Amino acid sequence: MMEQLSEKKFPVNAKDYTLYEEVGDGVSATVYRALCIPLNEIVAIKVLDLEKCNNDLDGIRREVQTMILIDHPNVLRAHCSFTAGHSLWVVMPFMAGGSCLHIMKSSYPDGFEEPVIATLLREVLKALVYLHYHGHIHRDVKAGNILIDSNGAIKLADFGVAACMFDTGDRQRSRNTFVGTPCWMAPEVMQQLHGYDFKADIWSFGITALELAHGHAPFSKYPPMKVLLMTLQNAPPGLDYERDKRFSKSFKEMVAACLVKDPKKRPSSEKLLKHPFFKQARGHDYLARTILDGLPPLGDRFRMLKAREADYLLQNQAMYEDKDHLSQQEYIRGISAWNFNLEDLKNQAALLPDFDDIPDAEDSSNRGKLREGNGDVGSVVERHNQSSVLSHEDEMNGNHDLDGSLAAFPIKPLQALKGCFDMCEDDITASSPSWEDTMQSESNQQNDMLSLAKVEDQDGGKDDGENLRQSSSLPRSVIPGHKKFFSGSLLQDNALSPKKVVTDGEREYQHPKYQSERNYSGPLQYRHKKDLGEDSSEGAIVQRKGRFQVTSADLSPKEPTSYFLNPVQGGSTSAINLGLAAASLLPTLQCILQQNTLQREELVKLIKFAERGSVNPTDLAEAGTSDLPQCVQEMHGVSLNYGTLLHPPNISTSTLQMPATSVRERELQSMVIQLQQSIGSLVEELQRQKMKNVQLEKKLNR
Numbered sequence: 061m062m063e064q065l066s067e068k069k070f071p072v073n074a075k076d077y078t079l080y081e082e083v084g085d086g087v088s089a090t091v092y093r094a095l096c097i098p099l100n101e102i103v104a105i106k107v108l109d110l111e112k113c114n115n116d117l118d119g120i121r122r123e124v125q126t127m128i129l130i131d132h133p134n135v136l137r138a139h140c141s142f143t144a145g146h147s148l149w150v151v152m153p154f155m156a157g158g159s160c161l162h163i164m165k166s167s168y169p170d171g172f173e174e175p176v177i178a179t180l181l182r183e184v185l186k187a188l189v190y191l192h193y194h195g196h197i198h199r200d201v202k203a204g205n206i207l208i209d210s211n212g213a214i215k216l217a218d219f220g221v222a223a224c225m226f227d228t229g230d231r232q233r234s235r236n237t238f239v240g241t242p243c244w245m246a247p248e249v250m251q252q253l254h255g256y257d258f259k260a261d262i263w264s265f266g267i268t269a270l271e272l273a274h275g276h277a278p279f280s281k282y283p284p285m286k287v288l289l290m291t292l293q294n295a296p297p298g299l300d301y302e303r304d305k306r307f308s309k310s311f312k313e314m315v316a317a318c319l320v321k322d323p324k325k326r327p328s329s330e331k332l333l334k335h336p337f338f339k340q341a342r343g344h345d346y347l348a349r350t351i352l353d354g355l356p357p358l359g360d361r362f363r364m365l366k367a368r369e370a371d372y373l374l375q376n377q378a379m380y381e382d383k384d385h386l387s388q389q390e391y392i393r394g395i396s397a398w399n400f401n402l403e404d405l406k407n408q409a410a411l412l413p414d415f416d417d418i419p420d421a422e423d424s425s426n427r428g429k430l431r432e433g434n435g436d437v438g439s440v441v442e443r444h445n446q447s448s449v450l451s452h453e454d455e456m457n458g459n460h461d462l463d464g465s466l467a468a469f470p471i472k473p474l475q476a477l478k479g480c481f482d483m484c485e486d487d488i489t490a491s492s493p494s495w496e497d498t499m500q501s502e503s504n505q506q507n508d509m510l511s512l513a514k515v516e517d518q519d520g521g522k523d524d525g526e527n528l529r530q531s532s533s534l535p536r537s538v539i540p541g542h543k544k545f546f547s548g549s550l551l552q553d554n555a556l557s558p559k560k561v562v563t564d565g566e567r568e569y570q571h572p573k574y575q576s577e578r579n580y581s582g583p584l585q586y587r588h589k590k591d592l593g594e595d596s597s598e599g600a601i602v603q604r605k606g607r608f609q610v611t612s613a614d615l616s617p618k619e620p621t622s623y624f625l626n627p628v629q630g631g632s633t634s635a636i637n638l639g640l641a642a643a644s645l646l647p648t649l650q651c652i653l654q655q656n657t658l659q660r661e662e663l664v665k666l667i668k669f670a671e672r673g674s675v676n677p678t679d680l681a682e683a684g685t686s687d688l689p690q691c692v693q694e695m696h697g698v699s700l701n702y703g704t705l706l707h708p709p710n711i712s713t714s715t716l717q718m719p720a721t722s723v724r725e726r727e728l729q730s731m732v733i734q735l736q737q738s739i740g741s742l743v744e745e746l747q748r749q750k751m752k753n754v755q756l757e758k759k760l761n762r
């Protein structure tokens with residue numbers, strides 16, 4: 061099928077297509093059913109508003125390129141792409157069933173039955189095996205990106221084409237933007253301290269399994285900031301409470317194996333594919349018979365869902381008053397498709413109401429298992445940050461007061477690290493040691509290439525390790541007149557950017573075959589170690605640095621981007637609309653943002669410094685210790701004051717004889733609290749300015 065498609069020449073001109081009804085939308089893209097007139101074929105066209113993604117056009121170009129070159133039956137491949145006015149059109153096969161999220165929303169609000177889930181997930185996993193093998197991290201695995209065609213065939217969609225959509229120039233410069241969707245995002249991606257690899261997709265896969273089982277992802281009712289905190293602090297979600305009785309032990313084990321906070325302990329996609337849970341997976345026709353049968357056409361379903369969303373928004377308008385600069389629609393969508401950075405996240409969260417009063421099964425599931433493995437997180441906050449003391453019940457629920465959470469945020473990464481990376485095997489509460497052990501030893505003995513070949517055989521797909529090159533050559537004919545797009549390697553440029561940052565103490569492998577692989581802007585950022593014979597299941601790090609640790613200079617196109625990008629010249633839509641009055645605020649906002657970023661960088665330095673454990677209490681007592689991070693030196697006076705507060709002269713001898721490590725820990729924590737407070741006030745200021753900006757913008761638009 062894919063081969064046939066690739067033979068066809070899809071025209072790269074808007075006039076050759078007739079757009080029909082809308083069948084989906086994302087952050088800044090709308091998807092239409094359409095007719096390709098010359099080929100008389102129904103297609104889907106994703107129309108991206110380039111004005112909303114002015115800052116990473118090169119990244120988008122690469123993502124589309126990837127989508128075109130991909131060749132696997134379970135991965136949605138683009139036929140071609142081109143610009144039309146200020147939009148980018150991506151032409152794809154039409155997946156008449158829509159996304160699993162849409163199907164659940166319209167017909168299975170409480171999730172699918174287990175055999176359906178196993179069938180869906182096995183197809184997704186095959187896609188991940190392929191992508192990971194070829195060095196891609198999908199980064200946005202979720203039910204909304206699992207598409208199904210009229211025959212029940214499954215394809216994983218969306219290569220982060222929209223991942224940059226929310227990035228403004230400032231955000232890019234802030235160098236700490238996340239991409240992905242908070243509910244599905246792995247803790248290490250949130251932490252941003254050690255880089256992440258393809259195991260991040262395994263976490264998202266586990267969350268997607270829960271989403272398919274319940275009809276929604278864990279924590280999906282919460283604002284992003286809260287999701288972030290809950291993911292970092294709580295024990296991983298799982299299938300282990302009352303309403304999950306209907307699910308088998310092997311399903312529970314499979315989910316538990318994916319949702320381990322330490323990425324090294326998560327199985328690779330290949331290994332996971334051998335999990336007994338997938339034995340119950342069936343064929344395409346089973347899906348067509350079960351979940352597609354009787355569904356209205358995709359366009360009608362989409363219209364109904366939109367109408368429901370609009371109703372909901374209307375009913376809850378009061379809740380959102382004065383917060384209209386937040387995207388209400390996106391929030392109601394269940395925070396799917398939020399691409400955000402830490403600072404924006406805090407700002408957004410500060411403006412959202414607290415939803416803690418909504419009872420939720422996931423919360424109750426967390427009762428009793430919270431703090432396992434990272435039990436000190438909450439207590440540290442209680443000891444050291446009076447402003448963010450949490451009630452016991454809230455803590456047990458993982459339902460921290462939002463303000464408290466915000467206030468406490470900067471202290472958390474330091475603590476949460478313990479939870480994320482020192483997590484013991486107990487995390488896999490329901491996990492069967494027998495499966496894990498068996499898989500581990502099997503995997504160690506097996507030749508990865510052989511097992512991969514087996515997987516591909518099942519698909520009838522081809523993968524002999526040369527696939528990347530083969531697939532690179534396949535679509536050369538797809539876009540006439542754009543050969544330069546395909547000349548040379550798929551991963552042609554930017555790989556050896558002199559600005560590439562390698563995490564301390566860790567090397568970045570570059571196989572000669574992939575030496576020209578890019579190192580930023582999207583999933584093609586990492587290298588695979590298989591060719592070296594290293595076992596990827598042991599967490600071989602293929603990516604040490606995400607696109608968002610790259611400076612704006614790195615992001616400047618390294619080759620002409622005229623392929624589809626001529627209409628866009630930078631400057632966000634909002635900036636264009638601001639007008640003079642609003643523009644006068646910009647320097648202030650930029651200044652605040654810059655300060656904010658600097659503060660954060662200092663914090664990260666501090667955290668890294670603390671991790672290295674090189675701070676010694678006496679060092680802290682000596683002013684001007686030169687090798688301490690700047691922030692430690694600057695905070696020196698504060699640290700001593702806090703030290704006095706924490707250990708007043710009349711406290712007990714046992715406290716005075718506290719081990720050096722805990723003294724050091726306390727001192728560092730007090731510094732972090734100080735930094736946190738100044739960040740807090742900067743964030744507030746930024747927020748005030750943003751509000752003003754929005755009001756001015758509104759006035760101007762009237």
Ligand SMILES: Nc1ncnc2c1ncn2[C@@H]1O[C@H](COP(=O)(O)OP(=O)(O)OP(=O)(O)O)[C@@H](O)[C@H]1O
Nearest residue numbers: 084085086087089091104153154155159204222397
């Ligand atoms: N080829 C397709 N056929 C049918 N429907 C599609 C197709 N591609 C996308 N859709 C629908 O459109 C929705 C949005 O598409 P897509 O995920 O690509 O946009 P996005 O802007 O990247 O969104 P997000 O950021 O939420 O993932 C999908 O969830 C799906 O329901």
